[in-house]
Amino acid sequence: MLPIMFATPTPPCTPLSVSNASDIEQLISIGSALFDALHDDILLHDTHGVLIYANPAVFEHLGVKSGEDLSRIFSRAQQVEYQAQVQKTLATKQVHHMVYYIESVKRHQHLDEHISFYPIVNQAQVLLGVMAHRINQQYQQQLQLETKRTQRAYMRSLIDNFPYPIWMKDEEGTYLSVNRQFCTEFGFEHPRDVLGKNEQDLFDAEMAAQFKADDIEVMASGIDKRVIQKIQRVDGSIYWGYSHKAPVRADQGIIGTVGFSRDISEEIRLQSEISELENEYALLVNSLPIAIMVYNMDKRRIFVNAHYSTLVRDDGRHYLGKSPTEHWSPNIVNLSANLFEQHLQTVIDTGEPAYFDMIFSQDQAGQSINDVKMIPRRNKQGDICGVIAIVQDVTAIHESRQRNEYQAHHDALTGLPNRLFLSEKLQEVITRCAQSQSAFAMLLLDLDGFKSINDSMGHNVGDTLLQQVAQRLRAVTPEHAFCCRLGGDEFAILLEPLASVQHAKEFATHVLQVLHQTYQIDQAEYYISASIGIANYPLDTTQSDDLIRLADTALYAAKDAGRNTWYCYDSSLSQLTERRFHLANALRNAIAQDELSLVFQPIVDIASRSIQGVEALCRWDSKTLGIVHPSEFIPVAEHTGLMTTLGLHIMGLAFDAAYAINHATQRLIRVSVNVSARQFNNANFIDQVIALLRQNQCQPQWVKFEITETLLLEYSQEVLQKLNRLSQMGIMIVLDDFGTGHSSLSYLLKFPIQQIKIDRSFVNDIVFNPNSAKLIKAVIALVQSMDKELVAEGLETVQQAKLIHEYGCRMVQGYLYSKPVKLPQLLDYAQQNYVIPH
Secondary structure (H helix, E strand, O other): OOOOOOOOOOOOOOOOOOOHHHHHHHHHHHHHHHOOOOOOEEEEOOOOOOOOEEEHHHHHHHOOOOOOOOHHHHHHOOOOOHHHHHHHHHHHOOOOOEEEEEEOOOOOOOEEEEEEHHHHHHHHOOEEEEEEEEEOHHHHHHHHHHHHHHHHHHHHHHHHOOOOOOOEOOOOOOEEEEOHHHHHHHHHOOOHOOHHHHHHHHOOOOHHHHHHHHHHHHHHHOEEEEEEEEEEEOOOOOOEEEEEEEEEOOOOEEEEEEEEEEHHHHHHHHHHHHHHHHHHHHHHHHHHHHHEEEOOOOOEEEEEOHHHHHHHHHOOOHOOOOOOOOOOOOOOOOOOHHHHHHHHHHHHHHHOOEEEEEEOOHHHHEEEEEEEEHHHHHHHOOOOEEEEEEEEEEHHHHHHHHHHHHHHOOOOOOOOHHHHHHHHHOOOOOHHHHHOOEEEEEEEEEEOHHHHHHHOOOHHHHHHHHHHHHHHHHHHHHOOOEEEEEEEEEEHHHHHHHHHHHHHHHHHHHHHHHHOOOOOOEEEEEOOOOEEEEEEEEEOOOHHHHHHHHHHHHHHHHHHHOOOOOEEHHHHHHHHHHHHHHHHHHHHHHHHOEEEEEEEEEEEEEOOEEEEEEEEEEEEEEEEOOEEEEHEEEEEEEEOOOOHHHHHHHHHHHHHHHHHHHHHHHHOOEEEEEOOHHHHOOOHHHHOOOOOHHHHHHHHHHHHEEEEEEEHHOOHHHHHHHHHHHHOOEEEEEEEEOOOOOOOOHHHOOOOOOEEEOHHHHOOOOOOOHHHHHHHHHHHHHHHOOOOOOEEEEEOHHHHHHHHHHHHHOOOOOOOOOOOOOHHHHHHHHOOOOOOOO
8 A cells, every 4th residue: 555645745855775774764865966857757665665756747747635544545455456456566676567547636627647666676676665667748748738729830831931832732732831932933822722723723724733633743653753844933023943853652552743943044044154165165166276185095096186187187087086196296396206106105004194296297388387285184083084185386476486586686787796685696606615615715896987977968968888898797797607796886806717816906997997898878979987905815714704805995095095906905904904903993982982173274355465254174182092183083974873873973163163253253264174975965964053052052054064066976866955944044055075076066056055166186286277266267167157156175275376366256265264263262363354475
């Protein structure tokens, strides 16, 4: 019998591994802690079978309050059976079960219950009691029901949120279920507007018949069907739909169909475009002006395009299915079939592209040069499955490359090799001579006076002259020698083989003789000479750069020796070169170290001996080299590019002196400054002049700029604009060394020249040379007729001064009146306002 009352609640749960004396208390404690929250019924019995604990679910299940008598719920037979199962479990320590019926007070119904009995033992396997466990079937059923409801909700949500229409129909074609997208797609407000209806109720006759036929086929075959068909939306628009329809099976067999569809119109459109593009690509491949061939792993052709047939002048179909050795074009002149197959095999073996040339004979057109590129052909898995060969005609490119290479290595004007070609050729000759222990000579040639002819007679005459010089050099150069134009009027000859140094000298003499003969250009005769510098390999050096440098040094010496001659390099010339090198380096530091200064030579009125102006002349007293004459350092400055910087510095000193002179005398005395063509042609020259005038507080009317004919040789709008700008500012423009050029008179009409200085070379001869006297008279008369001022330079004797004055020249300059003096002495002269001839 079950006890009818429960004991007082026990303390909190303690570990089960306790002594036997406290087994009952431990069972109650454990039961309270573990089972109070369970929905299943739990009852604990001690070793005598007495009920010592029932969890709250027991009272909830039976519909009674905690502490009430539970015995009335059981019949006596059930109580006996229950107690028997408890005792059996205690006796056997095995699990036992029973089924019984009870009256639920709470629900007023009979319940069919299933109870399991479990023995309870401690860690020492000592029996402590029995636990009876009844599963709460109603709770489990409720949980299962809730789970099913949740699953159905998820399934419904999944179906309704599926982006494609989904439906299920019975075997009669009646719709049992559809999702929201189905309604949206076909224009129904709610699935209930569809359920219970068939295709004929919902769609037009054509679509309904189509859908019905599909369902019948699926149910009859039991196989899924995939179909692409046109579907009409509710708005009347038509799209391509992909539908998947499947049979629905139950125990009794196929009971309907289920399916979904999606809009694949865009895919159809893209597929159509792809198909169209494939056709276009196929047409393109066959229209390309390149040959394309595809080979399989057996090196047999499986594709050739139309251009290949044109290239080999044969029907391309003859090549399909055959290897190169089985069918090879006789028009391929540089490559055998075996070699071509070797290239194919290499690409197959290595997976790397191959490149080579293929030359085809082209009947009367000669030959065509073709680039061949072989690349591995791979399948979807990336494995090599053949080779693609692309053949492109590069004849035009090859010819263009040859032209470009020729142009890069040859002078466009004369057709001779150029400086680049010389560098390559020189290294080649040095290597060859080093191996054969032979010699050769490097000759550098520069035309004497070419610039004057080119500038005065025009570039057309100058270019024609250079072409005729090149023709003569080409004719005189031996077969194995090398002649080139370095640029401008400079040429070079590599004389190889060289029997001796004397051989080079004799050859140079012969070249000078050939070049110094008359040149006929536009029915006019011209004469020109040349200077030649010679350096010998290996006598002078074995290095290519040194060879050119030494020949250039010898050329410089030839020009210094009077031109129209040759000079063979020797060690003494190195001293001259070294001197110029040290001059250039020292000149770079001369400005910073304040080594440059000015002296001034008066320009005098020949009648009154009054000072009309002064010419500023630069002097250099180097801390390392001593006093260096302008004739030595000015050419170095021009050659090294220092002239612009040097000219600006001298101009600043002259402007400062002009301020001092004009403030001391309180009358206008202009200071002449020599301006080189390089300095004048600087893009910022005018701005530099303005800045220096402001910096030195110098008025423009205190200054004269002396320019030479070199600046005016070629009429230039830019030169004219600059000279006009200077003249408008108040700076006087003076033409120096008048009469030494070829077109001097024309300058007086073209440019704003206010003063002209007659070159000292004419003044020196007027006493003893009647022709010079006549020329001076003519120049003075011409200049005076143009209302220009005239200054005669280089007067050294009283006789010269007397004649110049008689001829009508009023202003003179020279040692007769004063050597160049420093500023303090000049100020003394200026304050006296006259000088006494020496």
